Amino acid sequence: MNLRLIWVMLSCGLLAACAGTTVVLVPDAGGKVGEVDLTTKGGTTHLDKANDSAAADKAEQAPTKAVHLSDEKIKDMFAETLAKEPIPPARLRLYFSSGTDEFNAETQSEFDKVVAAIDLRKSCDMSVIGHSDTVGDNSSNKELSLKRADKVAKALIGLGVKKDCMDMRYYGENDPAVPTADNVDEPKNRRVEVEVR
Amino acid sequence: MILKRKQYATQPTLFLVALMLFSSIAMATERIGLVKTYQPLATAVRNGAEVKLAEGSDIFEGDTIVTDSDGAVGIIFSDGAVLTLGPSGKLIVEEFLFKPADKNVSFLSRVVKGSVAFVSGAIGRISPGSVKFITPTATLGLRGTKILIEVE
Numbered sequence: 001m002n003l004r005l006i007w008v009m010l011s012c013g014l015l016a017a018c019a020g021t022t023v024v025l026v027p028d029a030g031g032k033v034g035e036v037d038l039t040t041k042g043g044t045t046h047l048d049k050a051n052d053s054a055a056a057d058k059a060e061q062a063p064t065k066a067v068h069l070s071d072e073k074i075k076d077m078f079a080e081t082l083a084k085e086p087i088p089p090a091r092l093r094l095y096f097s098s099g100t101d102e103f104n105a106e107t108q109s110e111f112d113k114v115v116a117a118i119d120l121r122k123s124c125d126m127s128v129i130g131h132s133d134t135v136g137d138n139s140s141n142k143e144l145s146l147k148r149a150d151k152v153a154k155a156l157i158g159l160g161v162k163k164d165c166m167d168m169r170y171y172g173e174n175d176p177a178v179p180t181a182d183n184v185d186e187p188k189n190r191r192v193e194v195e196v197r
Numbered sequence: 198m199i200l201k202r203k204q205y206a207t208q209p210t211l212f213l214v215a216l217m218l219f220s221s222i223a224m225a226t227e228r229i230g231l232v233k234t235y236q237p238l239a240t241a242v243r244n245g246a247e248v249k250l251a252e253g254s255d256i257f258e259g260d261t262i263v264t265d266s267d268g269a270v271g272i273i274f275s276d277g278a279v280l281t282l283g284p285s286g287k288l289i290v291e292e293f294l295f296k297p298a299d300k301n302v303s304f305l306s307r308v309v310k311g312s313v314a315f316v317s318g319a320i321g322r323i324s325p326g327s328v329k330f331i332t333p334t335a336t337l338g339l340r341g342t343k344i345l346i347e348v349e
Contacts, residue, residue: 021333
């Protein structure tokens with residue numbers, strides 16, 4: 001609490017953030033840095049670099065320009081919030097052979113990872129999401145992606161996962177991992193994704 | 198578009214059941230996230246009534262999440278987004294629309310006060326720009342992935 005107070009006092013000088021909104025862009029758990037726009041009636045500040053920060057003191061004024069903050073400063077400012085962050089969701093992919101709902105040989109070890117991800121999070125909240133490649137027509141691919149998702153869901157139930165903890169979605173060829181032309185046999189697109197939250 | 202496991206039964210009817218559900222899911226009663234971590238006291242104000250939050254509590258569209266000076270709460274939304282609200286915070290989940298098959302998605306929250314850590318999920322991946330926060334002085338438009346927000 002004290003550190004935060006000191007930070008707020010410091011930031012009044014640095015960022016003029018005493019009464020307003022401060023935003024900091026930080027890398028996610030995978031190291032990826034996105035982008036954020038901070039907009040008031042007075043203008044917009046665009047942030048696209050790790051640890052860049054801007055503040056909007058008053059709605060009528062333009063936000064401050066981007067300022068780079070050290071990791072220590074960010075930790076001080078957001079310590080109590082960052083300490084309560086949930087474990088990020090896990091996303092695992094199970095692959096299938098062409099035109100079928102048969103798992104690839106290496107899929108078994110991926111199931112072990114799904115179960116480990118569920119145990120780690122004590123999760124009862126996950127999505128099983130079916131996909132296909134672009135071989136064949138759209139509607140049969142939708143059906144195929146549903147069959148694949150159903151197969152994975154049943155396999156997970158066989159491993160002791162409660163079915164009430166799962167929901168299922170399927171997109172056929174409409175949400176490829178690797179975008180391709182129509183009628184392309186792409187192994188990376190013949191998949192079921194399991195998101196464990 | 199989200200199909201609960203328990204709501205489907207046999208293979209031949211799967212597709213039909215899915216199509217029927219597709220048009221009949223009532224958004225208002227569907228949970229949009231779950232509380233994963235918390236520290237007392239955190240509450241949600243839902244339809245005017247105060248609801249105590251604990252690990253595993255459901256979160257719904259329209260909920261106002263409130264934490265006291267020692268409280269904090271971490272929520273994972275059904276699109277995989279992770280939101281953590283620190284002490285003395287108040288945040289309203291104004292809109293959460295996640296129909297990825299139609300690319301019909303939106304995630305709008307209002308931060309009244311406090312600090313927030315947010316990591317976007319599928320909504321941000323499907324439609325960059327549809328994840329937004331409103332604060333008393335500004336609007337934040339996020340195009341992936343992680344931001345920290347402080348509203349004094």
